[in-house]
Amino acid sequence: MVLPFLIGGYALYAGTSVRGVIWMVAFFLAVVGCVFLHEMGHAYAARRYGVSVFDILLLPIGGIARLKSLPARPSEEMWVALAGPLVNLFIALALLPALWYWPRHEWLPYLNNYDLGSALVCLSLFNAAVFVFNLIPAFPLDGGRILRAGLCQTMTRLKSTRITSWVSRIIGLSLLAYGIYEGSFFLMGFALFIFIIASREMGSAVVNAYLSDTMISSLAKDARAFDPVTPIDEIIEYLQRSKHGGAIIMDECCPIGFVNLRMLERLDEHTTHVGNLEMPTVICHDSNTPLREVSQQFSVFPRSIAIEENDGRPVGYLDLDLLDQGFQAFAKTV
Numbered sequence: 001m002v003l004p005f006l007i008g009g010y011a012l013y014a015g016t017s018v019r020g021v022i023w024m025v026a027f028f029l030a031v032v033g034c035v036f037l038h039e040m041g042h043a044y045a046a047r048r049y050g051v052s053v054f055d056i057l058l059l060p061i062g063g064i065a066r067l068k069s070l071p072a073r074p075s076e077e078m079w080v081a082l083a084g085p086l087v088n089l090f091i092a093l094a095l096l097p098a099l100w101y102w103p104r105h106e107w108l109p110y111l112n113n114y115d116l117g118s119a120l121v122c123l124s125l126f127n128a129a130v131f132v133f134n135l136i137p138a139f140p141l142d143g144g145r146i147l148r149a150g151l152c153q154t155m156t157r158l159k160s161t162r163i164t165s166w167v168s169r170i171i172g173l174s175l176l177a178y179g180i181y182e183g184s185f186f187l188m189g190f191a192l193f194i195f196i197i198a199s200r201e202m203g204s205a206v207v208n209a210y211l212s213d214t215m216i217s218s219l220a221k222d223a224r225a226f227d228p229v230t231p232i233d234e235i236i237e238y239l240q241r242s243k244h245g246g247a248i249i250m251d252e253c254c255p256i257g258f259v260n261l262r263m264l265e266r267l268d269e270h271t272t273h274v275g276n277l278e279m280p281t282v283i284c285h286d287s288n289t290p291l292r293e294v295s296q297q298f299s300v301f302p303r304s305i306a307i308e309e310n311d312g313r314p315v316g317y318l319d320l321d322l323l324d325q326g327f328q329a330f331a332k333t334v
Contacts, residue, residue, distance in 0.1 A: 045083035074152035095124035161205035220316030
């Protein structure tokens with residue numbers, strides 16, 4: 001809330017009348033209110049589709065409604081993205097009668113017309129401009145998300161994000177060229193911002209595709225189960241022969257730990273049975289579990305081990321390093 005005081009102070013310094021200062025500050029607050037209503041439109045639509053909203057951030061360059069997740073269906077995502085611009089369109093149409101004051105003002109109405117008609121006309125034009133601007137099909141604007149949601153109707157989210165990212169880059173390149181031609185640092189900066197966000201959206205889409213479409217069974221390494229009373233020498237002998245380097249320790253009903261050669265090499269000679277070791281936490285997952293659930297485990301327990309089970313029997317293991325290696329290989333194929 002520092003900006004209104006900065007605007008008022010600068011206006012006074014520039015010799016604006018007290019009435020003009022009040023007008024400018026009130027108009028700025030009205031603009032902030034419209035931006036807030038724009039984000040509330042996104043938030044309301046998201047809540048209608050069962051998506052939680054963390055909060056709404058108001059920034060000098062606009063607002064952001066931070067959602068906990070994206071809607072499940074592309075059509076729902078499209079409506080969530082479209083809800084914000086529609087709020088601005090409604091406000092612009094609601095203020096349309098203010099254009100009756102048009103003959104009193106020059107084109108465009110300048111801010112030195114410190115009356116109600118000028119304020120309403122400016123506010124109507126501002127919302128109309130926000131509506132049109134946000135429909136530009138480029139990230140991070142709503143138009144980019146609408147385009148991606150539309151493409152998702154007929155193709156995968158990863159492919160639709162890639163196409164939208166390229167469209168965003170083309171628009172960004174056009175803005176950059178025009179900004180250089182006009183000498184506009186604002187356009188050049190906004191073009192760079194589009195490039196950055198388009199790259200981030202593409203990277204996020206690759207991660208989401210990897211975590212959502214890949215099952216633990218396609219990445220887990222084979223492992224053999226051992227009883228806690230198994231002598232350590234026997235497990236070391238197995239690990240030296242095994243190319244995967246992992247052994248699951250389980251009691252009568254479920255896995256209780258995991259060891260590899262690196263862990264066993266640091267033991268003293270007095271430790272004879274694997275059951276006496278301090279082992280990392282293990283969490284069991286069915287073979288058809290997507291990697292998204294496994295990644296949630298590693299976000300809470302980074303040093304834990306994910307155990308793959310098939311019909312209740314442990315058949316493999318996955319750690320954070322294997323998860324990262326799998327992502328690097330996946331990213332090269334998309």
